[in-house]
Amino acid sequence: MAGIYFHIPFCKRACHYCDFHFSTSLKLKDELLEAMKREIMLQKHYLANQKIQTIYFGGGTPSILRADEIQKLLDEISHFHDVDPDAEITMEANPDDLDAEKIKSLRQTQVNRFSIGIQSFFNEDLIWMNRAHLAVEAETSVKRVQDAGFENITADLIYGYPLLTDDKWTHNIDQLIQFDIPHISAYSMTVEPKTALASFIRRGKQIPMDEVQSSAQFIILIDKLASANFEHYEISNFAKPGNYSKHNSNYWNGISYLGIGPSAHSFNGKSRQWNIANNSRYVESLSQNNVPAEIEILSNANRLNEYIMTSLRTIWGMDLNKIEIDFGKEALQLIKSDINQFTEKKWLLKNGELITLSSEGKLFADRIAAELFVDESSFL
Ligand code: SF4
Known part of the structure; x- marks a missing residue:
């Protein structure tokens, strides 16, 4: 058993705290998707014929892609791998991309699980983070995905940043509980070097994050979700019984996975490798049938x-x-x-x-x- 991860390296705008690899220009999108298909072919032996149990579209923002682009990548995987008919196929999506038409078209693909980047239900907080969506989209997106018949949904929240009072944090958690979704992930705001947030703090435009606040809000989270029948199965992840993320659980249990796309990581039990985090150099290298990856043999x-x-x-x-x-x-x-x-x-x-x-x-x-x-x- 094994997993596949796709890194879709495009976003509409740069969230101030984010240090993932992405570009806000879609100029190279078509070339990049072709390069990813070529990488699937070149890496067809990496997982040594193990059955594919999970596929995960992360990023970046996979919901920037059209449904047919997502399905073509899935078709390419099925061409080279034995994919379990019950495979968990997750797509990260941002609320502003999830209009009715997009969700309807995604219903025609094999995607069967959504991970929605809500982060907050407060406009001032979303603006402070420089997210591309507002609170109303955070609310309507979950409902729309549910109305389209998807039940396997997770949503992300962030805590531990200066604007977030304990009352607002409680409200955010309650909102998600009310949606009756089976899985929630919550992350403490961290300040990564080379992000806008780090620069604001360095220049005195923003006060630093407060660890005491973060710990207090983590405890609120644990208590509230336990009362709502969520199991705290990983430090940042909570699920109703039977709804753990298979893909992430496999990561944590040392199952092999292949990462496709710029900056994607792969692991096969003996070594770890990671692709170059640069869209144009990734495309160029794949055009010459080279997977631009560094490999580390694990001691x-x-x-x-x-x-x-x-x-x-x-x-x-x-x-x-x-x-x-x-x-x-x-x-x-x-x-x-x-x-x-x-x-x-x-x-x-x-x-x-x-x-x-x-x-x-x-x-x-x-x-x-x-x-x-x-x-x-x-x-x-
Ligand atoms: S949408 Fe996600 S990947 Fe893109 S900048 Fe924001 S946090 Fe980073």
Whole structure:
């Protein structure tokens, strides 16, 4: 079993906080879609004939594409891979793209799950973020997608930025709960270097994000969604029972995936590779039948650290038995000795050989994982 990720590197405008790869010019769109089809062909052996269980259109903004452009990419995948008839096929979409006609045309494709970038239901917040949509589109888009017969929907929200009071945050969460969608993702606003937001803060035009506010709003989120019967199955992801994202769950469980498009990453258990994050150079390279990717062969330390990082963030937790089997007794001893400080503080919970974050530990997930990381010399 394996997954495919498409990176669609176009957006209508640049959100101030975003450091993903995208262009606001659609000039190269047709050439780029052709190059992506060529990449599918050139990478046809990457997943070693494993059945495709999930396909994910991310970006950028995949909903910028027409339905027939999306379907052509899917057809190309089916041409070279065995796609499970029940595959989860997700498309990220921005509310301003989801008019009735677009949704109707997407109903004719194999897309069966939407991830809608709501972020907020307040106009002033959306304007502050430089999003392309307003609150009314955030509200109507979810309803329209549901009315067209799509049930498998997730929506994103952002918290922890200066404009967002706890009352507004509560309102945003309540709005999504009211829509009766089965999955919600919520992310704390982070300030990435080279973004407009980072530049505003550097120049004193914007106050920095406040970690205390972010933690408080994370706790509000967890409590409200637990009361609404959502399971907190990954640090930023919540689902009604049986509605976990298959694609993302596979990432976190170390399943192989192939990434197609500029800046897309691929992983096959042994190595990781990432395509060039430049649309014109991507197109040019593919026109000469070269996939413009850098490859990193993963060392044991890399693989173990990735396992620590991803597993601790999930409901399934970190399995000490797996660490012993995959990485050996010495690695296990190293991890075990470092875990104690966090079990004593009750940030980590130990149930047999399974280690999970406690409610308090969820506030420090990245810090805990970083403290447990091993270095290369541990495997010499
Ligand atoms: S729409 Fe998404 S990918 Fe595009 S700039 Fe905004 S956050 Fe980034």
